[in-house]
Amino acid sequence: MKKAFPIIFLSIMIAIIYMPILVLVVYSFTDAPNIGPIHHFSLHNYVTLFTREELTSMIWGTLLLALGSALLSTILGTLGAIGAFYSKKGTTTFMNSMNQIPVVNADVVTGFSICILLIVTMGVSKESYIPLVLGHTVLSAPFVYLSVVPKLKQMDGSLYEAAIDLGAKPSVALRKVVLPQIMPGIVSGFALAVTLSLDDYFVASYTKPATFDTISTYVVNATKGSQTDIKTALWALSTIIFAVVILVVVIMNLSGRRDTKKDGKEASI
Amino acid sequence: MSVFRFSRKQLGIPYALFLMFFVVAPLLVIIYYAFTNGEGRFTLDNLSGFFTDPNTIGTLFYSFALAIVTTAVCLIIAYPIAYVLARSNMRHKSVIVMIFVLPMWINFTLRITALKEILTVIEGNLAFHPFLNSVIGMCYDFLPFMILPMYTTLMKLDGTLLEAANDLGASPLQTFLKVTLPLSVPGIVSGIVMVLLPSMTNYVVLDMLYNSTYIMGSLIGSYFAAYDWHNGSMISLILLLIILIFTLFTNQYEDDTNARGGAIL
Numbered sequence: 001m002k003k004a005f006p007i008i009f010l011s012i013m014i015a016i017i018y019m020p021i022l023v024l025v026v027y028s029f030t031d032a033p034n035i036g037p038i039h040h041f042s043l044h045n046y047v048t049l050f051t052r053e054e055l056t057s058m059i060w061g062t063l064l065l066a067l068g069s070a071l072l073s074t075i076l077g078t079l080g081a082i083g084a085f086y087s088k089k090g091t092t093t094f095m096n097s098m099n100q101i102p103v104v105n106a107d108v109v110t111g112f113s114i115c116i117l118l119i120v121t122m123g124v125s126k127e128s129y130i131p132l133v134l135g136h137t138v139l140s141a142p143f144v145y146l147s148v149v150p151k152l153k154q155m156d157g158s159l160y161e162a163a164i165d166l167g168a169k170p171s172v173a174l175r176k177v178v179l180p181q182i183m184p185g186i187v188s189g190f191a192l193a194v195t196l197s198l199d200d201y202f203v204a205s206y207t208k209p210a211t212f213d214t215i216s217t218y219v220v221n222a223t224k225g226s227q228t229d230i231k232t233a234l235w236a237l238s239t240i241i242f243a244v245v246i247l248v249v250v251i252m253n254l255s256g257r258r259d260t261k262k263d264g265k266e267a268s269i
Numbered sequence: 270m271s272v273f274r275f276s277r278k279q280l281g282i283p284y285a286l287f288l289m290f291f292v293v294a295p296l297l298v299i300i301y302y303a304f305t306n307g308e309g310r311f312t313l314d315n316l317s318g319f320f321t322d323p324n325t326i327g328t329l330f331y332s333f334a335l336a337i338v339t340t341a342v343c344l345i346i347a348y349p350i351a352y353v354l355a356r357s358n359m360r361h362k363s364v365i366v367m368i369f370v371l372p373m374w375i376n377f378t379l380r381i382t383a384l385k386e387i388l389t390v391i392e393g394n395l396a397f398h399p400f401l402n403s404v405i406g407m408c409y410d411f412l413p414f415m416i417l418p419m420y421t422t423l424m425k426l427d428g429t430l431l432e433a434a435n436d437l438g439a440s441p442l443q444t445f446l447k448v449t450l451p452l453s454v455p456g457i458v459s460g461i462v463m464v465l466l467p468s469m470t471n472y473v474v475l476d477m478l479y480n481s482t483y484i485m486g487s488l489i490g491s492y493f494a495a496y497d498w499h500n501g502s503m504i505s506l507i508l509l510l511i512i513l514i515f516t517l518f519t520n521q522y523e524d525d526t527n528a529r530g531g532a533i534l
Contacts, residue, residue: 006353013350014368017412020383021375035386076284083281095281098288101296104462104516106470108486109505112493113295120498121298138291141284174277199376201473202486206493216473219378223385223477238379245374249367 021242028235033228045236048229054213055233062198062214069136070193076137077144077193078186082178084145085152099142111135111206119207131207136197143196144189151185152178296509302502315503325488325504332469332484335400339407339468340461346408347415347460352449354416355423366420373413381477384409388478396479406474407467414463422456423449458522466512 027035031042049055084095102110118124118131126132155178163173201216208217215237222230306312319325354366372380384406388395395402426449434444470486482490485508492501 006357007359010350010353010365013346017369017372017409020387020409021372021380023387024383035390076287079280080284080287081281083278083284086277087281091278091281095285095288098285098292101288101292104466104512106466106486106508106512108470108472108489109299109508109512110295112489112501112505113299114291115493116302116498116502117291117295117298134291137287141287145284170277195374199374201378215376216378219376219382220473220477223378223382224480234379234382238375238383241375241379245371249371249374253363253367 021238024235025239025242028232028239033232045232048233049236049240052230052233055230055237058213058215058218059237061212065132065136065214066194066197069133069197070140070190072133072137073140073144073193074186074190077141077189078148078182080141081145081148081152082174082182085149099145102138102142103146107139107200107202110138111203114138114203115206126207127209129209129212132204132209132212135203135207136200139200139203140193140196143192144186147189147192148182148185151182155181299502299505299509302498303506306499315499318500319503319507328483328485328488329507335403335407335484336465336468338400339404339411340465342404343408343411343415343464344457344460347412348419348453348457351416351419351423351456355420355426369416370413377410378473378477381406381410381474385478394479396481399475399479399481399483402478403475406478407464407471410471410474411464411467415460418459418463419453419456422453422459426452454522458519462515462519466515469511470508 023035027038028045029041029043030038031040031044032038080095080099084092087095114131114135118134119126124130159177159181160173163177164170168176198215200214201220204214205217205220208214213221219234222234225231303315304311304313306314350369354362354369359365385395388402388405392398392402430448430452431444434448439447469484472482472484472487472490475482475484476487485504488504489501489508492498492504
């Protein structure tokens with residue numbers, strides 16, 4: 001009895017959390033326009049999702065933006081973390097505090113302030129995508145920085161010195177000795193940057209070109225609109241994203257477990 | 270030697286410049302806009318306007334009320350989950366933790382769409398209970414961010430302390446109140462940080478649920494839509510101040526675990 005209680009409690013919570021998503025998953029395979037009686041199995045939501053121009057271009061645009069801004073964030077954040085790590089204490093503290101601003105700041109304020117600086121004050125056109133990409137980089141780069149810094153701290157510093165003593169140029173030592181050791185931090189920073197960009201609504205809504213939509217801004221507009229076929233096509237999109245997330249988590253867990261066997265100490269960090 | 274000597278420190282320069290131009294400079298511009306009018310003259314009208322307009326000051330108090338209730342409800346739901354997950358010795362525990370954290374990787378607008386469909390079936394028109402539905406929507410959105418830091422803290426809790434309390438004759442309730450709860454404070458504070466500020470600013474959740482919003486974030490949205498940069502900047506500045514005070518206050522309790530950063534386990 002005592003053992004059963006936690007399992008029952010957790011099961012109820014999981015059921016509540018997942019019920020809305022699972023209902024949408026089921027309804028995405030029907031022709032029902034609302035959550036209500038189901039008449040027929042149908043794949044027309046998926047057909048709409050992959051054939052309607054505005055939907056496909058919105059999905060590709062979101063993915064491209066996420067990968068592009070994540071790449072930029074990873075380069076900037078990683079170099080920043082290395083630079084700050086080898087700087088004097090004062091400089092490091094200064095970098096850390098600047099880096100912390102977008103982390104604690106509300107996304108609404110981040111988005112609005114970038115819009116005011118770039119678009120209102122400097123007159124950069126929204127249509128150039130520059131404010132949008134920079135905005136998402138501001139959102140993500142600090143988290144790359146934060147995931148690389150601990151790896152630098154754990155690194156064995158004497159290996160770099162050894163490489164220099166053995167005649168390696170600093171740039172070579174950095175590439176061949178330091179970089180491999182902080183790679184796990186860079187990879188998880190990149191993954192985090194992608195998910196932050198995919199999940200963002202606020203920065204995008206203040207900086208995006210008028211005709212461009214990310215998944216978030218598109219979904220918000222669609223829930224206010226009355227186009228039923230778009231609304232139900234988004235159920236199909238939710239189903240696909242849900243499936244992809246589960247797949248990624250399973251793959252990450254499996255590869256993590258293999259690493260644990262190979263090198264238990266490193267993977268547990 | 271005239272050759273440029275490569276130094277590791279210099280690698281940080283691009284990022285330092287990036288932060289100055291796109292993080293610090295925008296905030297300075299916000300301050301400038303908040304204290305000027307359309308002609309670029311210094312003014313305190315935006316500030317006094319905020320505190321005298323019943324609409325804006327009402328929004329501030331409504332945001333506080335909503336944020337506090339949302340955070341409290343989230344905490345009451347999330348703490349038992351984190352506690353059970355951390356203290357029990359179930360098999361496949363990491364998988365179960367993953368199940369609770371996984372929703373945070375699904376785009377939040379799609380999750381709220383799903384919630385809206387279900388709530389509409391249960392309640393009918395969601396606009397009849399705006400406060401209740403705001404709390405439900407935000408808790409649903411933020412719950413994983415509350416569970417994760419508390420779980421991390423409770424996992425680190427030294428089990429021998431609980432045994433010691435038990436051996437010294439404390440009842441399970443006493444052990445919980447005097448040992449477990451005080452030691453989980455850093456996780457609780459991290460969780461509060463993750464939920465309190467977003468529930469003052471994430472107006473999209475409310476906008477999607479019942480097409481109307483009445484919190485601080487939505488003021489920025491409506492000034493933005495009206496091209497009123499000056500009043501929009503003033504709201505941003507007030508939010509920044511609230512965030513600053515809140516951060517200074519919570520920093521002393523908080524673990525260095527950041528739930529948003531900890532999302533990639």
